[in-house]
Amino acid sequence: MTVKQWLTEDFEAGDLPLYCGETLRSARLHYHQIGELNAPKDNLILLPTYYGGAATGNHPWVGRNSPLDPDEYCIVIPSLLGAGESSSPSNTPGEQAGPGFPTVSLYDNVMLQKRLVDEVFGGASIALVMGWSMGGMQALQWGCLFPQQVRSVLATCCTARCYPHNQVFLEGVKAALTCDQNFQGGHYQNPPEHGLKAFGRVYAGWAYSQAFFRHELWRSLGFNSIEALLQFWEQDHLTQDANNLLTVLDTWQRGNISDNPVFKGNYNSALNAITMPTRVMPSTTDLYFTAEDARQDAHQMPGAAFDALTSDWGHIAGGAGREPQSHQKILAAAQSLLPEIEP
Amino acid sequence: MTVKQWLTEDFEAGDLPLYCGETLRSARLHYHQIGELNAPKDNLILLPTYYGGAATGNHPWVGRNSPLDPDEYCIVIPSLLGAGESSSPSNTPGEQAGPGFPTVSLYDNVMLQKRLVDEVFGGASIALVMGWSMGGMQALQWGCLFPQQVRSVLATCCTARCYPHNQVFLEGVKAALTCDQNFQGGHYQNPPEHGLKAFGRVYAGWAYSQAFFRHELWRSLGFNSIEALLQFWEQDHLTQDANNLLTVLDTWQRGNISDNPVFKGNYNSALNAITMPTRVMPSTTDLYFTAEDARQDAHQMPGAAFDALTSDWGHIAGGAGREPQSHQKILAAAQSLLPEIEP
DSSP states (O other): OOOOOOOEEEEEEEEOOOTOOOOOEEEEEEEEEEEEOOOTTEEEEOOOTTOOOOGOOOOOOGGSSSSSSTTEEEEEEOOOSSSSSSSTTTTOGGSSSSGGGGOOOOHHHHHHHHHHHHSSTTTEEEEEEEEEEEHHOOOOOHHHTTTBBOOEEESSSSSSSSSHOOOOOOOOHHHHHSSGGGGGGGGGSSSOOOHHHHHHHHHHHHHHHHHHHHHHHGGGGTOOOOHHHHHHHHHHTTTTTHHHHHHHHHHHHTTTTTTTTTTOOHHHHHHHHHHHHHHOOOTTTOSSSSHHHHHHHHHHTTEEEEBBBOOGGGGGGTTTTTTTTHHHHHHHHHHHSSSSOOO | OOOOOOEEEEEEEEEOOTTSSEEOOOOOOOOOOOOEOOOSSSSSOOOOOOOOOOGGGGGGOOOSSSSSOOTTOOOEOOOTTSSSSOTTTTTTTTTSSSOOOOOOOOOHHHHHHHHHHHHHSSTTOEEEEEEEHHHHHHHHHHHHHHTTTTTEEEEEOOOOHHHOHHHHHHHHHHHHHHHHHHGGOOOSOOOOOHHHHHHHHHHHHHHHHHHHHHTTTGGGTOOHHHHHHHHHHHHHHEEEEEHHHHHHOOOOOOOOBBBSSTHHHHHHHHHHHHOEEEEEBBTTTTTTHHHHHHHHHHHOOEEEEEEEEEEEEEEEGTTSSSSHHHHHHHHEEEEEHHHOOOO
């Protein structure tokens, strides 16, 4: 009995027409895979990534002690366009480099992932598509676009569109980043370090909740002070590329599962198309993907159960390996959603 | 019967020792006054100011149709140190100008106001001290320091100290402002306009609530889009001085009614000293001065009733003339607190 290893792959998609009308040249979808597709091609699990996350950020969901068991399932983590692993401002040559990178939508990401599933995984039936935050938005986009191919959906700390207050929060972090003169409209030679740090520092107030700070839960992350936590956020953002951050932020801010040629902006119609067993799991203390908005969305999805994460961790609750209690609750939900499959 | 007019006055306090150990040179407390002190000197109402606010911001509380009637009461609005009207970085000459301005505490503000009341208003008994946000923090500071002189307190959208998440929110707006290279550590020749705009844009997401945006309540303010609201916040902050903003932000962030020689950091002791009739009125949707924190505080004040403003307006609910329903509810609370006085 061998322990399965993660494979790191790239799907070269060629020139990719985007919803905005532009074409992304030599598009590349980076993904991680563990486990193999079975003969009936019905054991695929997709774990799309979250804002600021790399594919490895979803690894903690997976393992032999998890319902997401690579001995049973073929588990694939597709990386977001713009996030630094798939085609992004930071790794694209020529005129689409940096600030020349085109506008990418939620729909573009999912349609590219659809090509991956069809061309690399033989049009597999998807046992579960599951994600946190923007990963959850992608999961819901998958559900409404491909109800015949997606057998279940698990979406944590997200909504099916970016609601207005969430958009305003994002305007704030964007303003904090771009007010650094070194940003130079994206044409920076050196990273806009003040802006990246400000971005991280503003973001930290939104990512957790009032209760997280009230109860000093940052101590459980190994920090001795709030300032140490904020400095961690600064340092984490110094490792990110500013144009990448803004590209994916734009995808998020415009995110709407009905904003595409299929649903033509009819939001209820898109929600109504989510007919497979679905779990919508916001955090009760999430400040931007609020439980109230998620509840409204879930009520319009015929297949959905609403099951909030009662947590003081705010938005962070739904991330892989972040808060132990929510992590376990999410895995239990995944277990209940995963259909029996042939090994 | 004449209509009373607002008087604009300055109280010259001379060199003012501050809690931080420094001395503010030639300190000046700017205030507005309407109505006259009566013979028993027991009809004084104090309305301390809020963050970013000028004295005029409290005028809407006052009028013949309000319980704060200048025909009955002598109403005084003292301006915060650092806010631009009282001694501030922007109006102080010499080495205490700009970034040389000393650290000012909640205690310093209230002790200076105490001198105003004693030296200009003959040590009047205060019928009511009432404020929103930092104005409410000052009201609570008055209540615990001078329970013999303050007969009632009304504090909206505030807590008796700046709780940790509130501090983190303030770190965010501060980072957004200071990441503008033109800020130059406060030694700017021209205003750091990018930073001021970023400050306003980040702040806007915190000032209202998710529900405010969900229900498009910005329309009631005359805006046609969220972007128009955000641009108003930008423009409003362009009129402010960056060092002033940071001075008062620091007062707020360190704000704690027990951080002074009287209570020596014993928070419960300070709360317990608020024995006069007091109303604590947070907004149910305030994102930084939360109802939960305010409730905890109120339960430790022997004189306090907790009476939340059920509002979608977030922090803004408690401001004078902002949301009509909360405005009326606050005035009704003031009416019930105001003792009968001799005309």
